[in-house]
Amino acid sequence: MQSADVIVGYKTYIDLIQDIIQEKQVISTAMTREKERCEAAIEQAAAGYRVAVVSSGDPGVYGMAGLILELLESTGQLKTIPVQIIPGITSATASAARLGAPLMHDFAVISLSDLLTPWETIEKRLEAAAMADFVIVLYNPASKKRDWQIKKAREICLQHKTPTTPVGIVKNAAREDEEIYITDLSGMLDYPIDMLTTVIVGNCSTRRIGEFIITPRGYAL
Amino acid sequence: MQSADVIVGYKTYIDLIQDIIQEKQVISTAMTREKERCEAAIEQAAAGYRVAVVSSGDPGVYGMAGLILELLESTGQLKTIPVQIIPGITSATASAARLGAPLMHDFAVISLSDLLTPWETIEKRLEAAAMADFVIVLYNPASKKRDWQIKKAREICLQHKTPTTPVGIVKNAAREDEEIYITDLSGMLDYPIDMLTTVIVGNCSTRRIGEFIITPRGYAL
Structure with a gap:
């Protein structure tokens, strides 16, 4: 910059x-x-x-x-204008760091915004990710006009994950007005979830320890 | 630090x-x-x-x-030793930035190391991710002693994705001796893949443009 x-x-x-x-x-x-x-x-x-x-x-x-x-x-300018993409810290890992270590095992990142993607595609991905026991990171979970997708996503998760599966909710990750909540699939809808929120749903090994959630990698302790 | x-x-x-x-x-x-x-x-x-x-x-x-x-x-020290986790740039996004923009749509991150995870679990996740048309990021794809997992992963992808699906291979992402290859599912095994390599397999919309691969998000251009 x-x-x-x-x-x-x-x-x-x-x-x-x-x-x-x-x-x-x-x-x-x-x-x-x-x-x-x-x-x-x-x-x-x-x-x-x-x-x-x-x-x-x-x-x-x-x-x-x-x-x-x-x-x-x-516009035919790909060869004349050089582009460099500089990676940053995406909300999945920024939010995970605030929650503990929920992404220590395989995870799927899914946007719940159906503005540019058909809902059937999103639903298929939610089902596949829940069925194969991925940790699931939900981007764009809800907005003022879009409130049913997160409820439906939770329902799909509940078909394959237990109600006590840990869920981490991070709003405004790493910003001044950050909010962090640790709950579970059963209780997650009681928390504020909007466009600035990232929701992380654990896999079958994810558990709460102290004020954190972790997904163990499987080291013998 | x-x-x-x-x-x-x-x-x-x-x-x-x-x-x-x-x-x-x-x-x-x-x-x-x-x-x-x-x-x-x-x-x-x-x-x-x-x-x-x-x-x-x-x-x-x-x-x-x-x-x-x-x-x-x-060891019972969780309450006495404060821990702060500082997020970084994981290889999925570091590698993606070198390849163009392959992670513009939903993606799954899967480690192919079966040292701490049963292969059946890994295979189930590969199948689910390929079937639901996720972009798939493979971590720990191979090592000197572990060479068949990447071949098997490719086979599973080929059951759901076409042989021309773009594949990006990045070795030593963002380090001095970085290597970047863009190929496809058909040809990916002809490239060097080891423990320091990240492999990104596109979804059905991923395509090559110039020297990059991108997964379009769906904006009307």
């Missing part, structure tokens, strides 16, 4: 990095305007500026990296 | 951070000695020192975080 001429990002994320981007040109847009942000970034890059597109978490996990590459391809 | 009195870690990782841990007390042990490392760390912490246990990638993904918590529990 420090070597960039222009910073492009969703307004909320730009606000979080004000102190390191002072005196840079900033292009920020509202939520759902991902495509416009990417187009603005490409326009600046085509004009010869060094552009940094900012995502929260990791730009390659439901982030902006793929859209940038797709747009560069569709 | 800078505020720690003692640094504990596998020798290879300690070597990578020499420049930031000068003049610290260092306890390093060989590969497979995870439990001894954790015990040494706990002993130092119990003696009143600030201890940093170093993992590569993210300490909560097949790393040391869970083992530390389990050992603290088994």
